[in-house]
Amino acid sequence: MNRRSFVHHSAILTGLSLLPGQKALLKSLFPDEGNMTILRDNVGIYTERGGTIGWMIEGDSVVVVDTQFPDQARNLISQIKQRGGKSVDLLINTHHHGDHSGGNIAFQGMADRIVAHTNSKKNQEVSAKSRGNEESQLYPTELYDTEWSDQIGSETITLRYFGAAHTDGDSLIHFENANIVHMGDLLFNRRFPFIDKSAGASIRNWIDVLQQAQRTFDKDTLYIFGHSGAGYPVTGNKDDLQAMQNYLRSLLKYVKKQMKKGLSVEEITKITDQIPGAPEWTGRGVGRSISAAFEELSEQ
Ligand SMILES: [Zn+2]
Structure with a gap:
């Protein structure tokens, strides 16, 4: 839900006016500034x-x-x-x-x-x-x-x-x-x-x-x-x-292992969602980690 629809829903719930607590909640959920x-x-x-x-x-x-x-x-x-x-x-x-x-x-x-x-x-x-x-x-x-x-x-x-x-x-x-x-x-x-x-x-x-x-x-x-x-x-x-x-x-350990199998950066990236041994690391950009590790390990 974006800010506008949140305001809209909240306004309906409260008879078109926000209670102070809701204003605070709104600000914490969708701050205009940091x-x-x-x-x-x-x-x-x-x-x-x-x-x-x-x-x-x-x-x-x-x-x-x-x-x-x-x-x-x-x-x-x-x-x-x-x-x-x-x-x-x-x-x-x-x-x-x-x-x-x-x-x-x-x-x-x-x-x-x-x-x-x-x-x-x-x-x-x-x-x-x-x-x-x-x-x-x-x-x-x-x-x-x-x-x-x-x-x-x-x-x-x-x-x-x-x-x-x-x-x-x-x-x-x-x-x-x-x-x-x-x-x-x-x-x-x-x-x-x-x-x-x-x-x-x-x-x-x-x-x-x-x-x-x-x-x-x-x-x-x-x-x-x-x-x-x-x-x-x-x-x-x-x-x-x-x-x-x-x-x-x-x-480093994971990419080294894949390189030994002869896989390219693209191939490693394609089969990887997370790094074994550190599964709590997520988000976009596993490929950036893999390409950097590949480059570093290739320099040896
Ligand atoms: Zn930086």
Whole structure:
């Protein structure tokens, strides 16, 4: 049922006017905009369309991680202003993909500092040039290679790079006091991931990056995920990191086995709905996983 027919049905049920409870239900089912949700301390998430956005608002201090697309970023900015935020002290991109950095442009004049990994900016430039949409990009102003840290308000924010994984420029962003880590697209929670070989992705190294994350953070760390499958949350704990590692290991093992039988990428994709050993990963795009694994295993 879409929003309009839901309103129509509800209006009939209530004699053409919505009760407050129904209005709240309607808003939760069909939000015009996304919702800012607190996770812990002053740190939360914003979800609308695209990769999950992380944010921190502490008095006048505002930090935003990723920006979805321009319309979604504008909705978030208006909600930040409603909460008293006037400008963004620090904008961070977990990586360059358009559903994470496309909304940067909406922060023009609102955020002077944009931080990302060196390769994230490089990939953003290459991608924008090939798509011919350079004028709608707002690029990072500060780059780093292995680790970057700064204090905003009373919170210490540390970016780490553990090597190529989903792309060759994925940052893990740690809000140290709140003990929340934004994983960007290093974690697709029970949903077939995009593995961007054209931007230097490595499945084998991705498994190791998830191991390094578990070594670096602790059992109380709360993680934010770029995307999730239907019915799964965009936040979680180290068990979800292990499950993602298991998906990637299972993917390599499965594709290797099919390649030994002499099957092509197309043939493997055609016979595959799920990856044996990781059946909870679903959605569209199993073929993207298979082609990336095929390419990586062919390089040996
Ligand atoms: Zn991505």
